[in-house]
Amino acid sequence: MADKVSDFLLKRLSEWGIRRIFGYPGDGILGIMGALERHPDLFQFVQVRHEEMAAFMASGHAKFTGELGVCMATSGPGAIHLLNGLYDAKMDHQPVLAIVGQSARSALGGNYQQEVDLMNLFKDVAGEYVHTCTDAVQMRQLVDRACRIALAERTVTCIIMPKDVQDLDAVEKPPHKHNTVHTSAGYFYPYTIPSKEDLQRAADILNEGKKVAILIGAGAMDAGPEVTKVANLLGCGVAKALLGKAALPDDLPFVTGGLGLLGTTPSWNMMMNCDTLLMVGSSFPYSEFLPKEGQARGIQIDIDPRMVGIRYPMELNLIGDSVQTLRALIPLLHWKQDRSWREKIESDIRDWWKTVEARAKESADPINPEFVTWELSPRLPDKAILSADSGTTANWYGRTIKMRQGMKGSVSGSLASLGAAVPYAIAAKFAYPDRVPIALTGDGAFQMNGLNEMITVKKYWKEWSDPRLVFIVFNNQDLNQVTWEMRIEAGDPKLPMTQSIPDMPYAAYAESLGLRGIRVEKPEDVGRAIDEALSANCPTVIDVYTDPDVPTLPPHITFEEAKNYSTALLHMDPDEGGIIKESIKSLVEGILPGLGEKDK
Numbered sequence: 157m158a159d160k161v162s163d164f165l166l167k168r169l170s171e172w173g174i175r176r177i178f179g180y181p182g183d184g185i186l187g188i189m190g191a192l193e194r195h196p197d198l199f200q201f202v203q204v205r206h207e208e209m210a211a212f213m214a215s216g217h218a219k220f221t222g223e224l225g226v227c228m229a230t231s232g233p234g235a236i237h238l239l240n241g242l243y244d245a246k247m248d249h250q251p252v253l254a255i256v257g258q259s260a261r262s263a264l265g266g267n268y269q270q271e272v273d274l275m276n277l278f279k280d281v282a283g284e285y286v287h288t289c290t291d292a293v294q295m296r297q298l299v300d301r302a303c304r305i306a307l308a309e310r311t312v313t314c315i316i317m318p319k320d321v322q323d324l325d326a327v328e329k330p331p332h333k334h335n336t337v338h339t340s341a342g343y344f345y346p347y348t349i350p351s352k353e354d355l356q357r358a359a360d361i362l363n364e365g366k367k368v369a370i371l372i373g374a375g376a377m378d379a380g381p382e383v384t385k386v387a388n389l390l391g392c393g394v395a396k397a398l399l400g401k402a403a404l405p406d407d408l409p410f411v412t413g414g415l416g417l418l419g420t421t422p423s424w425n426m427m428m429n430c431d432t433l434l435m436v437g438s439s440f441p442y443s444e445f446l447p448k449e450g451q452a453r454g455i456q457i458d459i460d461p462r463m464v465g466i467r468y469p470m471e472l473n474l475i476g477d478s479v480q481t482l483r484a485l486i487p488l489l490h491w492k493q494d495r496s497w498r499e500k501i502e503s504d505i506r507d508w509w510k511t512v513e514a515r516a517k518e519s520a521d522p523i524n525p526e527f528v529t530w531e532l533s534p535r536l537p538d539k540a541i542l543s544a545d546s547g548t549t550a551n552w553y554g555r556t557i558k559m560r561q562g563m564k565g566s567v568s569g570s571l572a573s574l575g576a577a578v579p580y581a582i583a584a585k586f587a588y589p590d591r592v593p594i595a596l597t598g599d600g601a602f603q604m605n606g607l608n609e610m611i612t613v614k615k616y617w618k619e620w621s622d623p624r625l626v627f628i629v630f631n632n633q634d635l636n637q638v639t640w641e642m643r644i645e646a647g648d649p650k651l652p653m654t655q656s657i658p659d660m661p662y663a664a665y666a667e668s669l670g671l672r673g674i675r676v677e678k679p680e681d682v683g684r685a686i687d688e689a690l691s692a693n694c695p696t697v698i699d700v701y702t703d704p705d706v707p708t709l710p711p712h713i714t715f716e717e718a719k720n721y722s723t724a725l726l727h728m729d730p731d732e733g734g735i736i737k738e739s740i741k742s743l744v745e746g747i748l749p750g751l752g753e754k755d756k
């Protein structure tokens with residue numbers, strides 16, 4: 157049989173190195189599904205439960221592998237379902253290609269069933285490149301351009317495939333005549349460094365600084381060794397935006413940890429007292445956690461010119477690859493003789509880890525959520541891949557997990573969508589079947605979509621060389637992160653009507669699918685449950701009953717927030733008693749010192 161457009165689409169994608177497509181079928185992509193069956197050697201098609209999960213998996217795949225993630229959905233409802241996961245990829249600058257079906261050309265414009273204006277629908281999320289294939293001859297250029305633009309711009313692109321076009325005879329090479337386009341596959345990453353003059357200016361500023369602070373993000377993911385050299389030369393510490401948590405291990409003595417609401421006191425202190433800020437590969441959004449305008453001289457390094465100078469008034473913006481730019485910068489930097497700033501940072505960090513331990517070990521009813529991550533951290537297998545959800549799990553992941561060399565981790569950073577941790581972990585498992593992904597997820601997030609994706613795990617887990625894959629559900633029967641936001645930002649008490657969520661037997665549910673399920677109701681069982689999951693011969697869901705009254709408060713708290721917090725309690729918060737009992741020590745130990753210094 158001669159190749160159809162669908163066969164050629166797949167063959168061309170495989171020339172781009174694509175080996176896996178996350179998706180869900182529908183009659184709008186019948187032709188492509190047929191071609192997938194005809195080419196099992198080229199692709200693995202991962203069948204999810206909901207198209208949003210396919211898009212999150214493509215995003216997670218891109219995050220963990222650095223490759224282009226590909227997802228596919230049918231026309232109309234399938235395409236619409238992809239959107240949230242695609243925005244996750246776009247906002248965290250991940251290359252993802254979405255392939256969606258469309259009504260046949262003969263029906264388009266006829267208000268046909270499932271006909272949605274997909275060009276317009278995807279115009280925002282895939283604004284860099286979204287095109288409809290209306291003729292077989294276009295297929296090659298559409299694939300080549302969609303892949304290249306997604307990789308080069310680290311963004312989302314989209315190819316819309318009307319269903320009749322999928323079955324046309326393939327045209328692999330356009331005729332050599334007017335009105336044709338002749339493209340090739342492959343993207344070759346450029347070597348990008350700033351000019352010598354700008355590098356020297358940056359070095360002069362950094363050499364003059366007495367108290368330098370470095371902030372890194374996901375853009376520094378491969379630059380750990382270079383960041384370490386710079387931090388050693390400049391005698392400073394390194395804070396990490398949440399997406400950059402895996403860029404540098406947390407067991408280095410100068411890594412201050414996270415910054416921001418989910419951050420640490422050493423990061424806060426370093427930012428508030430530095431005289432020079434070097435920001436690498438980060439678009440960390442919360443300006444109140446960066447130095448005050450005028451306090452520090454700023455230098456930013458980013459590969460994307462659109463992302464520089466938007467968070468702090470930088471004196472110098474360097475456009476370049478983080479690894480290559482830092483390598484070019486290092487020979488120009490001088491060893492800081494005075495090490496007192498660095499020593500202070502290191503001692504802050506040592507104190508901070510004691511605070512974390514004390515907080516994690518504080519009693520709670522029934523289990524302190526921070527204790528779960530505290531127990532998990534030293535047990536993490538080498539090269540573990542972590543994901544955390546939007547919700548309080550992001551706090552515990554950010555603060556308590558000590559990331560080691562070789563591990564990976566991510567969250568839905570800029571979109572901060574609920575429901576990313578589970579699909580990220582599944583995508584990680586497909587990409588690295590010999591490693592152990594661990595998803596930290598709230599019960600709200602797990603109910604939103606994690607439960608269904610356990611069915612996807614059931615479908616595939618026996619194919620994985622190492623079947624271990626762990627989902628830890630923080631069962632607090634509350635949309636707890638928002639409950640705390642209500643208390644602290646709005647001064648409202650917990651509102652059960654919007655915040656309480658039902659309990660459900662997550663472990664028993666996992667068992668019903670043939671997975672391992674472990675229910676944990678006492679702190680003394682947490683470690684053993686994690687050990688069991690890490691030595692199981694199948695994926696495991698740990699259902700751990702955590703206390704919603706343990707505060708997720710930031711390392712500093714403003715006077716306004718403190719006032720709101722106490723006002724909420726006075727307003728008869730239903731959990732008032734529990735909070736006072738369980739959290740007051742936390743407040744005093746880890747948080748009020750920040751208040752004392754900064755917000756009087």
Ligand SMILES: Cc1ncc(C[n+]2csc(CCOP(=O)(O)OP(=O)(O)O)c2C)c(N)n1
Pocket residue numbers: 545546547548549572573574597598599600601602630632634635636637638
């Ligand atoms: C799709 C989506 N809907 C709503 C939110 C707002 N939101 C952020 S955190 C959160 C609560 C999450 O609850 P849960 O998953 O149970 O985690 P917990 O905070 O209780 O640990 C909500 C509703 C969001 N970020 N994304």
Ligand SMILES: [Mg+2]
Pocket residue numbers: 598599600630631632633634635636
């Ligand atoms: Mg919850």
